[in-house]
Amino acid sequence: MTKKIIIKLNKRFYSIAALVLLLISAGAFSLVYFGVYNVSALTGHTTLVYKFLEHARIQAVDARIDKKVPELSGFDWKNSALENYQRHCISCHGAPGVAPEPFSLGMMPPPSAIVRVARQRSPAELYWVIENGIKMSGMPAWKYRLSKAEIWELVALIKVLPTLSKAQYAQLTESHRDLEANVTQTPLEKRFSQPRARQEISGRVALQQYNCSSCHVIDGIASASYHVGPPLNNMVNRRYIAGTLPTTRENLVKWIMNPTQYKPQSLMPDLNVTRPHAEAMVDYLYEISDAR
Amino acid sequence: MNNKNISKAVFIALIGIGLASTPSYGRALTAFEKDGKKLMITKGCSSCHQLTKLPAAKGLVGPPLDNMAAQNYIAGVLPNSRENLIQFLLNPQAFHPDTAMPTPNLSKQEAQRITDYLWKE
Structure with missing residues (x-):
């Protein structure tokens, strides 16, 4: 008899807990879904x-x-x-x-x-x-x-x-x-700027630090999903860089450092990428490409 | 209403919101777009360019053509629009003199069909 009551209480407790959790997540979901939380920079976050x-x-x-x-x-x-x-x-x-x-x-x-x-x-x-x-x-x-x-x-x-x-x-x-x-x-x-040691430099981070990711699709970078320039996934296996320069490791580095020298009318701007950073980026582009 | 019914109602409401906010994908190709798809192969585009939705197109000479409607520029030199893509297809070298892309043998209408197809896919 006593045992039965305990089980009944537990059941009731769990169903209430589940309901509360559901309501909280529904609340959080609605805050986002209905645009309730304001992203305007005119005022700060709530306290x-x-x-x-x-x-x-x-x-x-x-x-x-x-x-x-x-x-x-x-x-x-x-x-x-x-x-x-x-x-x-x-x-x-x-x-x-x-x-x-x-x-x-x-x-x-x-x-x-x-x-x-x-x-x-x-x-x-x-x-x-x-x-x-x-x-x-x-x-x-x-x-x-x-x-x-x-x-x-x-x-x-x-x-x-x-x-x-x-x-x-x-x-x-x-x-x-x-x-x-x-x-x-x-x-x-x-x-x-004196260059840092190669092991301190990450190609994936460098691609973000020079904002490559705001114009190119790049595997492994969540925000890199826009099509201003061509996608860089599998880039190293394409025959030409920007339609003109044969794809080699060295040409990729040179192109990244100075695109307008190779294609003056290109909309890709010079970003003053240093050689060590460009080399790290190219290493990463090889990493995310299909092995040939 | 008991707890079970309330949770059921909330659950159904959430599913409803989820479904309502899912955009509809997968419109079938129009006749023009189907022509463009064929031209992609018969005019040789597919031997140099990759297009995920067209398995025959897996060339790695030029850039991939997926999601063309979302691209901001054509060949990195020309702002992307249907009209500019048609013009570029008719004479790529007019816009990018040292491009590796040859001038495809296309009529204006064929360039339009290919553009229709690429903008769909």
Whole structure:
């Protein structure tokens, strides 16, 4: 008799639990299906979603940072670091007494005030975020643009920024401008970046870091599903590159580095791909092609 | 209404939403498109180009022609439209002088049929 009642209760419990789960998933489904959750950048996430994402970010960075940090005082933060900061960072993050560019004011989440993160985050965290970027936040990854030393120099500079007054920062950039006038004029990207070791470079990541994936279909990259250019799957087995250049490993590398040299009327733009990055990309294109 | 009936109702509603939002695929080929499909083989397109829905077309000389309607450009030089594709088929070298693609022997009408077919598939 008693046994029977317990079974009956359990049955009731499970059916209620199943119903609640079903209602929750139906609710989540409707939020998406009916477009209830707004993706507009005019306003931020709701507090609940914001807290959740912020926590996820902190945990994710924490789980991945390298605790071994080089001595920051060993890095020169006054020369190339300042130049890199002025060129790549200030437009979104500002500097003491310098506002970010108008476009970045419309970004959501808003880019953080550099002095605030300089005070709150450890050098290891700053290094990781600069090198890796943060997905869907607007913070780009710099791994394929800056060398390790350049990133550490930036970290050293960022750590100094909260100690500077508006006048001191202005003076620093002023004296830097005089110095820059004497430097031979070569493109910045080429002047500074020392290549990283091949094993640190991934062809699949490089194809995303040069935005190949927004125009070409590429196996293994979820967002690469658009047809602006031809699909790159099995590319290495097609006889011609862009209809003109016989397909060889070396020609693929050369084409990626400088398409307009081989086909001036091509709509594919030059993306200033470095040779090591182009080689890594070609390796990946071989990987995703049928073996011949 | 008891629990069982409510869950049944929710389940049926979800299936209904799912079905209603599935786009309809698989319209049969029109007569023009069927002509284009034949021309793809008889005019030699299929020996250089790949088209998943046309198993005979598995050439690896030129680019694959799947999903042509979704392509933004023709041969990387010409904005894609039906009219531009017809013009390109009639004289590829006019748009891309050093292309490896030979000028196919097509009448304007045949180029139109092939375009009809490629835009469908």
